[in-house]
Amino acid sequence: MLHRIWLGFFLIAFVGGLYQWLWLDDAAVFQRMVQSTFDMSKLSVELAIGLIGTLAFWLGIMKLAESSGLVDKFSNAISPLFTRLMPEVPKGHPAMGSMTMNLSANMLGLDNAATPLGLKAMQDLQSLNPQKDTASNAQILFLVLNTSSVTLFPITVFLYRAQQGASDPTSVFIPILIATCCSTLAGLLAVSFVQKIRLWERVTLLYIGGFVAFLLAFIGYFTTLTIDELQRQSSLVGNLMIFSAIIGFLSVAHIKGINIYETFIEGAKQGFDVAVKIIPYLLAMLVAIGVLRASGALEGFIWILKEGIGLLGMDTRFADALPTAIMKPFSGSGARAMMLETMDSHGVDSFPAYLASVIQGSTETTFYVLAVYFGSVGIRHTRHAIACGLTADLAGIIAAILVGYWFFG
Template sequence: MLNIIWICFFLAAFFTALFKLIFLGDQQVFAQIMEAMFSLSKSAFEISLGLTGVLALWLGIMRIGEKSGFILLLTQSLTPLFSRLMPDVPKGHPALGAIVMNISANALGLDNAATPLGIKAMKELQTLNPNPDTATNAQILFLVINTSGVTLFPITIFTYRAQLGAENPTDVFIPILIATYISTLVGLLAVAFVQKINLLDKVVMAYLGSFTLVVGGLLVYFSSLPQQQMLQQSAIISNIILFSLIISFIFGALYKGINAYDAFIEGAKEGFQTAILIIPYLVAMLVAIGVFRASGALEMLADLARTLVHYFGIDDRFVDALPTALMKPFSGSGARAMMIDTMKTHGADSFSGRLASVVQGSTETTFYVLAIYFGSVGIKRIRHAAACGIIADFAGIIAAIFVTYWFFG
C-alpha cells in the first residue's frame, strides 16, 4: 500500500506539472519540482538529526517505565476488562496478557515494543481459531482497538513539534487524549454492535464508566474556561501529567532496586539508533509530498475541498490538515510526513499545524495494522475488521477537528 501511495505522489505531480506546462504555460513548474526534491531531502535529513536528542530523552525515560514494571501493572489492571470483551478467550490464556501488553505499549508510546507484542497477541489468538484463514471475533476486536489509537502519551508527536519550533510542544496533549478516546469508544461500539458484546456487564461498565468520567471531567472543566485560560490550563495540566509520569517511573525503579540511570542510557541508545534509521523513510515521504505540493496538485485538491466547504458556509481552516487525515488510515509514515509538511508550511503553532498533530494522535494506521497483524497469522477473510476500523478512524478525525476548533479556534 505504501509503495502505491508513494508512486502515486510522483505520477500525480508529473501529470499535473505537464498539464500546467502545456495548457497554462507555466515554464517554471518542473524547475520548482526539482528544487523541492533537493530542498526537502536536505530538510528530512536535518529533521532526523534534530530528533536525535529528543528521541534519546523520551525513549530513555520510557525504558525506565518498562524496567520499573509500569506496563506489567497496567496489564494486571486491564485484564478483567478484556476477559469480558473477548468471552471466547479462556481466562488465563496467554493471549490476554499479550493483548494488554500491546495496548499498554501503544498507550505509552512504545511503538517499537507494541508491534512485536501485537503480533504475539494475534498468534496467541490464532491458536484458538477454528478456521485459520478467517478472523475470529476476538481478533477483530483486538485489531480495531489497535487501529483506533488508545494513545495516552503521544511522545513522537511532541518530539516533532519541538523540533519544528512549537512554543509549547505538549499543548496538544489534552485534545489528543479526547480525540483518541472518542475514536476508541466508537470503534468498540461498532464491534460490540456487530458481535453482540454485552457492554452492560458490570465490570465492563465500571471500566468504561471510569474512562468516561475522566474524559468527561476534562471536557466539563475546560468548557467552563475562557479560551486563553483553557489553553494555559491545558498546557499546565499536560506538563504536570507528563512530568508526574516520569517521576512515577523513577520512584518505581527506586522501589524495585533498578538502576534508573543505566535503564535510561539503554533506552537513549535506542532513541539515537531510531533517529538514524528513520532518515531514509522520512526522505522518501517528504520528497514525494514535496513534489506533489510543488506541482500544484496538493493545492488543487485543497482548493476543491475549500470550494465544497465554502458552499456549505463552513470555516475552511481545517482543510490544510486534511492530507494528514486522509493519509492516516493507509500509512503511518505517510501521515507523519504530511503532519511535518503541514507544520513546516504553516507553522507548528498554526491552527492547521496543531490540527494535523491532533489527527495524527487520534487514530492508528488501519490498513497497515490490518496487513501486519492478520498477515502474520495467514488470515485472508477479515470479515468486519476493516469496516469497524474505518468507522473508528472517521470518528477520531471528526473529533480531532472539533476539539482543535474548541481549544485553538
C-alpha cells in the same frame, strides 16, 4: 497499497506540473519540483537525527516500566474487562499480558515499542484461533483497539512541533486526548455491535462508564475556560502528567531494587537504531509530498474541496489539514510527512498546523497495522476488521476537527 499511493503522488505531480506549464504558462514549475526533492531529502535526515535523543530517552523509560512490573500491574487491573470483551481468551492466557503491554505502550505514545508487543499479542491470539487464515473476534477487537488506542503522551507529535519552532509544543495535548478517546469509544462500539458483545454487563459498564465519566468531566471542566486559559492549562496538565510519569517509573524501579541507570541505558540503546531505520520512510514520503505540493496538485485538490465546503456555508480552514487526515489510515509516515509539510507551509502555530497535529495523534494507521499484524500470523480473511477500524478513524478525525475549532479556532 502504499507503493501504489507513493507512485500515484509522483504521477499526479507530473500531471499537475504539465497543467501548470501548458495551461498556466508556468515554465518554472518543474524547477520547483526538482528543488523540492533536494529540500525534502535534507529535511528527512534532519528530522531523523533530531528524533534520536527523544526516542532513546522514552525507550529507556519504557524499559524501566517493564522491568519494575508496572506493566504487569496494569495488566492485572484491566484483565476483568478483557475477559468479558474477549470471552474466547481464557483468563490468565499469555495474550492478556502481551495485549496490555501493547496498549500501554500505545497509550504512552511509544509506537516503536508497541509494535513488537502487538505482534506477540497477535501470535498469542492466533494460538487460540480455530481458523488460522481468518481473523477471530478477539483478534479483530484487539486490532481495532490498537489502531484507535487512547494516547496519553503523544511524544512524537510534541517533538515535531518543537523541532519546527512551536511556541508551546505541548498545547495540543488535551485536544489529542479528547479526539483519541472518541476514536477508541467508536471502535469499541462498532466491534461490539458486529460481534454482539454485551457491554451492559456490570464489570464492563464499570470500566467503560468510569472512562466515559472521566472524559466528560474532563471536557466539562475545559468548557468553563476562556481560549487563552484553556490553552495554558492544557500545556500545564500535559507537561505535569509527562514528568510525573517519568518520576513515577524511576521511583518504582528504584524501590524494586532495579539498577535504573543500567536498565535505562539498555532500553535507550534502541533509540539510535530506530531513528536510522525511519530515514528511508521519511525520505520517500516527504519527497513525494513535496513534489506533489510543488506541482500545484495538492493545492488544487484542497481548493476544490474548499469551494465545495464554502458552497455549504461552512468554515473552510480545516481543509488545509485534511491531507494528514486522508493519509492517516494508509501510512503513519505519510501522515507524519503531511503534518510536517503543513507546519512548514502554514507555520507551526497556525490553525491548520494545530489541527494536523491533533489529527496525527487521534488514531493509528489502520491499513499498516492490519497488514503487519495479520500478515505476521498468515491471516487472509479480515472479516469486519477494516470497516470497524475505519469507523474509529473517521470518529477520531471528526472529533479532532471539532476539538481543533474549540481549542484553537
